Amino acid sequence: MTRWIIFSILYLVMGFYALQGIRTAARQPWVHYTFIVISLLVLGNFIYQFSIADSGRVLSRPKSYAFGFLLAMLSFQLITIIFLFGEDVFRLLVGTYNKWFNANKAFTIPERRRFLSLLGLGLAALPFGALLYGMYKGKYNYKVLSYDLEFDDLPEAFHNYQITQISDIHSGSFDNYDKIKYGIDLINKQQSDVILFTGDMVNNMATEMLPWKDLFGSLEAKDGKFSVLGNHDYGDYVEWESKAAKAKNLEDLKGLQKEMGFNLLLNEANYLEKDGQRIALIGVENWGAGGFIKMGDLQKAVAGVQEKDFKIVMSHDPSHWEQEIIHDDHHYHLTLSGHTHGMQFGIEIPGWFKWSPVKWRYKHWAGIYEEMGQFINVNRGFGFLGYPGRVGIWPEITVIRLKKKGLT
Numbered sequence: 013m014t015r016w017i018i019f020s021i022l023y024l025v026m027g028f029y030a031l032q033g034i035r036t037a038a039r040q041p042w043v044h045y046t047f048i049v050i051s052l053l054v055l056g057n058f059i060y061q062f063s064i065a066d067s068g069r070v071l072s073r074p075k076s077y078a079f080g081f082l083l084a085m086l087s088f089q090l091i092t093i094i095f096l097f098g099e100d101v102f103r104l105l106v107g108t109y110n111k112w113f114n115a116n117k118a119f120t121i122p123e124r125r126r127f128l129s130l131l132g133l134g135l136a137a138l139p140f141g142a143l144l145y146g147m148y149k150g151k152y153n154y155k156v157l158s159y160d161l162e163f164d165d166l167p168e169a170f171h172n173y174q175i176t177q178i179s180d181i182h183s184g185s186f187d188n189y190d191k192i193k194y195g196i197d198l199i200n201k202q203q204s205d206v207i208l209f210t211g212d213m214v215n216n217m218a219t220e221m222l223p224w225k226d227l228f229g230s231l232e233a234k235d236g237k238f239s240v241l242g243n244h245d246y247g248d249y250v251e252w253e254s255k256a257a258k259a260k261n262l263e264d265l266k267g268l269q270k271e272m273g274f275n276l277l278l279n280e281a282n283y284l285e286k287d288g289q290r291i292a293l294i295g296v297e298n299w300g301a302g303g304f305i306k307m308g309d310l311q312k313a314v315a316g317v318q319e320k321d322f323k324i325v326m327s328h329d330p331s332h333w334e335q336e337i338i339h340d341d342h343h344y345h346l347t348l349s350g351h352t353h354g355m356q357f358g359i360e361i362p363g364w365f366k367w368s369p370v371k372w373r374y375k376h377w378a379g380i381y382e383e384m385g386q387f388i389n390v391n392r393g394f395g396f397l398g399y400p401g402r403v404g405i406w407p408e409i410t411v412i413r414l415k416k417k418g419l420t
Contacts, residue, residue, distance in 0.1 A: 016059055023086075027051045030092040030136075033129040051085060058082045068250030070215045073187060076400040077147070083399065084143035088136045095132030146356075146401030152191035153402065154198055154394075157362070158411040159380055161387055163345055166322055166416040167289035176204035176233065177410040179328070179350025180242065180393030183224045184215035185400065195394065195407070196227050202411050206235040206284060209274065210350045210391060211242025211298060211328030216250040218265035229272040235284055239274040240295045242328040242351065243304045244397075277326065279313045291322040294344075299336070300329035300351070302373075308332060314342060324348065330376040333388045346412075347388040354378040354392040354405035368405055378405065 027048075034047050061078040071079060176199055186192055199207065214220040221228075231237055245265055252258040269276045277295020284291050294317065299308030308327060317323065323344045325337060330349040337344050354360075354377060358368030370377045374390075381388050392408035 016063075020055060020059070023051075023055055026086075026089040026093060029096060030089045033092045033096050033132055036126050037129040037133055054081045054085045068216045070184070070244070070249045071398055073185065073400070076185065076398060079398070080143065080147050080400050084140050084147075087143060088140040091136035091139065092129075092132045095128050095135075142403045143399075143401065146399075146403035148401070150402040151356075151396045151400065151407065152188065152195065153406045154195045154409060155406045156198065156202065156409045156411060157379075158413070159389065160413045160415050161346065161380070162415040162417045163322070164417050166345075166414055167286075167291060168416055168419065169287035169289040170284075170291055170322070170414050171416040171419045173286070173414045174202070174204040174206075175324075175348075175410075175412045175414070176202050176207045177210060177348050177389065177391050177412065178207070178394045179210040179348075179391035179408075180212040180353060180395055180397075181209070181221075181224075181228070182212055182215055182244070182393075182395035182397045184217070184220035185396050186224060187400075189223075189227075192224060193227055195409070196230060199409055200230070200232055202409070204233055204411060206293075207231055207233040207237040208293075208324075208326055208348055209237065209239040210326050210348050211240050212244045212350065212393075212395075213239075213242070213265065213269070215244055215397060216247065218261050218268055221265070221268050225268060225272055231273070237272075237274045238282065238293060238295065238326065239269055239276050240326045240328060241276070241278070241297050241307070243298045243300055246298070246305055246307070248305060277313075279307075279309045281313055281315075281317050291324060292317045294323060294325045296325060296327040296332070298328045299332040301331035301335055304329060304331075310336060310340060317342070319343075330374060330388060330390045333386075334375060338384050338386050344386055346414075347386070348391070348410075349376075349388060350391040350393055352377045352390060352392075353397065356393075356396055356399055356402045356405055358403075358405045360404055 031044060031047060035044055058078045061075045066072055178199060247258050247261045266276055275282065279297050281292050281294045284293055294313050296310055296313050297307035298304065299306045319342055323342065325344050325347040327333065327337065327347060327349055329351045333347045333349060337347055352370050352374050355368045355370035358366065360366040366378060368377065376388055376390050378390050378392050389410055389412060391410050392405055394407050394409070396402060
């Protein structure tokens with residue numbers, strides 16, 4: 013109770029300060045009352061939702077929306093306050109100067125505060141609107157990102173071989189069937205040779221996938237669909253009545269993947285064959301740095317793979333590539349990961365610039381990277397988690413075309 017009281021006081025003080033800017037910029041009382049009502053509703057809903065006990069650590073859908081609306085309101089308040097506080101400090105310094113030195117000059121312009129209020133409110137509206145847009149449409153703003161990757165030792169039969177990668181479905185967060193169907197249709201429209209899913213099918217429980225089973229089961233590729241597990245798929249973020257119940261949940265999820273036509277690779281390899289040639293597809297269970305579950309066993313997964321084989325690794329967490337895969341005795345030509353979501357927030361101009369706060373946590377967080385002659389693609393994720401939206405870092409469908417150097 014104490015923390016809610018402290019939080020509410022801070023929130024209301026910030027809201028009152030922002031309200032002063034609104035009153036300065038807009039003379040109409042209905043604007044002031046509208047801001048007050050919306051602010052109180054956002055606070056009340058947040059406290060109500062987060063006072064309800066959940067069985068898991070992953071935010072439920074109502075809690076995620078309460079968090080999203082609070083985040084939007086706080087961004088609006090903070091930016092408005094920055095401008096108003098700067099003006100208040102300036103006026104305090106000027107007033108102190110005038111008092112100490114008996115100055116009669118006015119260092120303030122009558123409309124200065126109104127101008128700064130309008131400017132602050134205008135700038136504050138940008139993240140506020142972006143966060144709301146991200147919740148309304150951004151989370152389903154699917155983008156197809158295509159890459160051509162060249163290799164000296166790619167078998168000729170696999171020249172122009174096309175892979176579609178998806179990752180981080182997080183079906184427990186979905187709330188719009190038609191939008192998800194659009195995303196599925198967009199994946200099928202790529203007509204790739206194989207579809208590879210790199211983990212996190214659910215947030216907590218296998219049952220979250222049941223409403224979407226038929227949709228994802230409709231994904232098609234002539235060489236099949238393959239998958240691995242992500243950290244959320246093991247059920248570690250929810251309280252279970254017993255170890256047996258947790259184990260059954262994992263088996264249920266494995267069964268669901270099989271029903272949907274996915275070949276789930278659990279620290280094992282499979283070969284894709286074409287015209288008498290083949291490449292190794294290696295699926296590793298989740299292995300993540302920084303406290304994430306480490307079920308992945310790369311050596312077990314490649315036990316039957318020859319060193320000369322062309323190798324593609326599916327491993328959910330890109331930290332696995334950085335810390336183990338690229339330093340292994342085998343040469344892994346391409347690794348496919350996800351996990352980071354690109355934090356679902358950032359600024360990106362495709363082919364030119366990308367930035368997200370997640371870069372301070374993960375060195376490889378979105379797109380193609382190359383080190384030691386080996387490539388990784390970090391997929392930005394198909395779904396969303398926590399904040400129920402995306403701003404700037406859109407949901408991704410990756411299409412990778414393998415090329416043999418010297419062939420056209």
